Amino acid sequence: xxxxxxxxxxxxxxxxxxxxxxxxxxxxxxxxxxxxxxxxxxxxxxxxxxxxxxxxxxxxxxxxxxxxxxxxxxxxxxxxxxxx
Numbered sequence: 076x077x078x079x080x081x082x083x084x085x086x087x088x089x090x091x092x093x094x095x096x097x098x099x100x101x102x103x104x105x106x107x108x109x110x111x112x113x114x115x116x117x118x119x120x121x122x123x124x125x126x127x128x129x130x131x132x133x134x135x136x137x138x139x140x141x142x143x144x145x146x147x148x149x150x151x152x153x154x155x156x157x158x159x
Contacts, residue, residue, distance in 0.1 A: 082109050 084105040091101035117125075 082112055084109055 084102075087105045087108065088098070088101045091104060092098050096104070
């Protein structure tokens, strides 16, 4: 999902170690943070792809709605002219 996400693990580890966290724990935390971000954050390309899918769905819905309107109009015309 977020393969292009920028997360500098080394800077993050440095912040944690300066705050008193053991380096091994800081590295483990940075790995976990990177994985969580990669799995749950949408990138701009993800959003562009989603917008494209939504546009296609809207187009299909408009086509379907228009088809139903034409069919209903045809049914009304048929009832008006062929049913006495």
